[in-house]
Amino acid sequence: MKRLLLLPVTAVLLLAGCGSSDSSPDDSASDQAWSFTSGNGETVTLDTMPKRIIASGPEAAALLAYGIKPVGIYASAPVDEDLSLKDLDLSGIEILSETYGEVDIEAATGLRPDLIVADWWPAEKAYSGLEAGVQDSSKKLGKLAPIVGIEQGDSTEKLAQGYEDLAKALGADMDDPEIARIKSDFEAARTAFQDAIAAKPDLSVLAVSPSDDVLYVANPELAPELQDWERWGLDVIHPDSPDPDFPYWENLSWENVDKYQPDLLLIDGRTYDSSLKTGESQPTWDTIKAAKAKAYANWPTYWVHTYSEYTGALETLTATIEKADQSIGG
Amino acid sequence: MTMTARPARAVESRPRHRSRAALATGFVLLAGVLAVVCFFSITMGARGVGLSTIWKAFTDYEPSNAAETVIRELRVPRTLIGIFAGAALGLSGAILQGVTRNPLADPGIMGINSGAATAIVFGIMVIGAQSIGTYVWFAFAGAGLATVAVYALASFGREGATPVKLALAGAAVTAILTSITNAIVMTNVAALNELRFWQVGSLAGRYFPVFWQTLPFLVIGIVLALGTGRALNGLALGQDLALALGQRVKLTRVVMFVTVAILCGAATAACGPIVFVGLVVPHLARMICGPDYRWILSYSLLLTPIVLLTADIIGRVVISPGELQVGVVLGVIGAPFFILLVRYRNLAEL
Structure with missing residues (x-):
């Protein structure tokens, strides 16, 4: 309910923001197009570097390891039990699911994501959370924003390196010792x-x-x-x-x-x-x-x-x- | 078929009174059939095991031999559970149909399946029961409590637990319990996974611990059930006539419901909610034996395990190397059979 009430206010603020953005000094940074080659071989290109990311559970943990904080996480187990999430600080991140295949699409839409991060499963030809077995409503997640992810292919070492590359592309500070x-x-x-x-x-x-x-x-x-x-x-x-x-x-x-x-x-x-x-x-x-x-x-x-x-x-x-x-x- | 056959069939569909000797011979024959079915239940399965190995598994068991372990620890308990749970389901179906005078009565109608299901998910949520050996008690308690609740609800009012009130109370309790179960599994994935496995109804994955846990109840229930034949014959005449014959109708009903709760509770705890056998086999027995409940119960005692084990064996071979759960097989072969039965017999005769 609270979120519904806030929507009109947000819309007004956004409109106001648009009106005055012509001379914003940040524009030069966001002018740069962003692109990343996903696990399925397709290259996703966006006008600006994505900032509002929704990620599948373990993928979110990977991004967090490099200081990239998603706005939403969809996990397949309760986040305090999920092996990759249970020890992480998830404050400020909206949990969109704690059961496999049942993503809260209304909440996900409300987060206005500009990127979804999920593993690519070559045998199923699908991203995590969009496989054949999930609820139909969950599959709408793939329509909210472009998806990128690393292939669950022939190596976990490559998978870890892939998420490091993705984090780097998303602006992570790689100079951290x-x-x-x-x-x-x-x-x-x-x-x-x-x-x-x-x-x-x-x-x-x-x-x-x-x-x-x-x-x-x-x-x-x-x-x-x-x-x-x-x-x-x-x-x-x-x-x-x-x-x-x-x-x-x-x-x-x-x-x-x-x-x-x-x-x-x-x-x-x-x-x-x-x-x-x-x-x-x-x-x-x-x-x-x-x-x-x-x-x-x-x-x-x-x-x-x-x-x-x-x-x-x-x-x-x-x-x-x-x-x-x-x-x-x- | 010529037109002259029609009246003949009408006569034939009336309850038959067969001679004692014929029925006794039939009973012995059924026992023989059950023995044959048990033989196949032990010899057929996902793993090919030679007859000599099977013989050795019984006479000179070597626990380190995998094939012998499969026979002794998987197929024997599976067959035993099939025999006892089958008998329990058939007897409870026959009693329920007689005592409620409802031809469609089966354990589901008394809220037994939903009671057991609710108790299982509750057990998984509260104490983290994770294998069938631990939650068998929950299933049993849930089935018992649901039966008590249904009977208590139906007993309100002067005329006591009449068949119609029992059916209504059963539907109401089932609705409540189902919504509780759904509420729990919505938030507890472990409970959902276990429930999914249990709810199909299967003889697989149940071993000696489950058999020994449920056996005492099954034996007590079967003995009690076999003694209810005469009282059921009285009730079949209607409540008023049974009263006039000097039968203590209320007490009889209570005893029968306790028996049914024990039988169904234990069978459901052991194999999950297996539908159709408890409903169909008593009708089949009635077709063979006529209206005497003493014979209907005796025949149900043997016929139900035969049907259950046969369905289980079919499930083992039909999608080999995988297995189809017996609950699924029974649904698939039971439904058309039941339609045939309804088509050719006047089931409202009860």
Whole structure:
């Protein structure tokens, strides 16, 4: 209600602003056209650098890491639980959604965004929050402003670099020494990770997400962090028949979960505790030798978007790999 | 078909009185069919397991053998839950139809499904119950409370819980509970996800813990139910006639509703709201046995698990390697069957 009452006032102020803007000294800065090549290969060009950004949850965390503050965030979980948002200061940012696929479009429209920032998912050919599974009203988000985002493609490292580039294009201060420090921390974590893998040449891993009716086995070809790790030397098992309709996973009946026998199970990190509990409540869970040995690791599933998040995830994983027994899977 | 066949059919559609011996033979035959269905329920599934392995799973179980674990820990409890929950659903449907004299009565009409659903989402929200083993108690309590509420609401007034008042109270309680459930799942994604899994109605994903938790209730309910045949026969004559015959109608009704609440509560807790079997199978039993409730109950006891397990087996093979939940299969094959039944039988005969 408050917002509705304010609308006419804002309109009057805006009109007044337009009237006197002819001689504004800021004009030279906003004259410069802004452009960015998005994850789908298309270049978005705007008359001015966008200032009012609505971003999907983890993407917003990436922008915030470089001091770019969006006006609105649409998350797919409550923001105090969302892995990338829970520790961030979100004051002054409007939360447009805390459930996947249910964006408050009225509120989003009220924010008058000039840019939407969301990951590009090549397998679905859609941006985060505009996929086939979301509410129809949510899809209107894509009509409010141009969308840019980095591709959830073959590398999380590239994804983090992509958001750094986007933040830079959006005017982030790249001279901040903190940025260089975070990057060198990441490089150290990556080297330690590679060393840990090199010390366990026979170690194989399988990334899974247990549910009540099936065990989802990740297809590394569509998981950027798994692709990174394969490139860095980790043996990630590829399922032989991913679901043709949603090729991110092979859906394995609980009767058949012993089909793949890794030395270490990577558990969906978005819901690590509850996923593990769901898995362990299945009588056939222990037919996976690694599960019987409780050889689990946290898989930072799709949510990592920054170098510092990636550093944390890699350090945890490195510690697990250093202790891992590479003969469990046989 | 010639025109002369018409009167013959009219005669035939009257309740049949079959001889005791014929009905007893039929009962034994059904027990045989159930045994065959159980055999297929244990041998068929997403994983191909050879007969010798299955034999070994029972005679010389090796827990580290994955195929034997699948038989012992997945298919056996699944089949057992199918037998007991099926029997419970069939018996409760038969009793509900008899006691309310409503041919369309099923557990849904008593608010049982919505009560269980509300309790489950409540349990997930409050204590974070995350697996079916933990929220089975919530489902059971919810189903029981909803039944009590419906019966209490319908009991207001001098004439007590009449069939019409029960149906109305059931609809009202269901409406309230459904809106509460919706309000919770709108704000709680975890509750929504669990509810989605539970609400389809399935025998999959339920293992021995769920079976052992619900078994005592199912057994008590089944024993109680099998004893209600004579009283149901009295009620079938109408409340006034039953009173005139010296039956304590109100007490009988209370006992029957308690039985139904136990049966449906436990079955719904174990498999989710499975529709159609509780509604259709008692009609099928009545078609075979005639109007004597003692036989209708006995036949429902065996027929419902047969139908439920057969639907479950169909669900396992029809979209292999995936599975179709039994609730879906029953909806798809149950609906046309029910239409046929309505078309060929005068269901208002109750």
